[in-house]
Amino acid sequence: MKIAVVRDILDANERIARENRRLFDRKGLLVMNLMSSPGAGKTSLLEQTIEALGGDLRLGVIEGDIQSSKDAERIARRGVQVVQINTGGACHLDGNMIRDALDALDLDRMDLLVVENVGNLVCPAEFHVGEDFKAMILSVTEGEDKPAKYPLMFRESKVLVINKIDLLPYLDCSVEQIREEALRVNPELVLFEVSCKTGEGLDRWVEWLKETTLARRPPLE
């Protein structure tokens, strides 16, 4: 017997992501899903962002890693709420892991929740966790060919932060090339160029993040 069934394989995750999203909406919380390859500077960008915000926003962070709590420790030292998820091998965070992690956070004392995904340019792009938007970091040392090689992540992201621009004098690639390649895949990307090392460009990024968070919908309850 042939059965015609049309079902999205990611449906179970989508359902949980939507439930997460409803909770975030009720709390009036902006949620950013932050993705990049390993070592592009996700935790460094968060550290610098927390520093620059200086208490203007109440931040919370969910740290996703295959193993270790090193990133959560770095964030906790900055005095913001943080919870570490160890995926134990899985290459991405999904809606269910986020739902479980929320128990450890006080969402009523939070304006912005950042989900720092597992370092990986492929899998995290495919799984929603209930975020308002996805942001990604590409460090200049990774090269300008990454948007063409990993189009889904660039396409799914609303924001691209180009990091480590202090290293440009030592590299063959240019920021213009990276911008051009990224915009070819996603012309609507909001672009930032920063160095978490020197602090260059961070003010514009932090200002944007602050404005976006403050423009979020008010809590429903």
Add this chain to the structure above:
Amino acid sequence: MHEMSIAQGLIDILHEEMSKYRAERLRRVKVRIGELSGVVPEALSFCFNVIVEGTELDGARLELERVPLEGRCRACGACFRIRNYAFQCPECGDASIEIVSGRELSIVEMEVDEEGGNE
């Protein structure tokens, strides 16, 4: 390598559908994979076969159909195949492109033997 979680999601749905139709054996399942989905078909097949081995789904054939990436221009309405992930309209040059197909990751058809049936 998230094909393992995708294969597990696929198998969960198969179990649900089979009990809904009181099916005893799965002969074949057809899955559509969009060009822009982050899934490698060979890896998905591999994971599927590993998970079903020794279970009641063992022996089921997984058919994978690739769906090309196609877009529609929001400015002039032209529909076209997106090549090399260049999101730009070949007709008018506009860059605001809506994806029409190529993001699929779905089951579209199953072939099963019903309980008590001896085909």
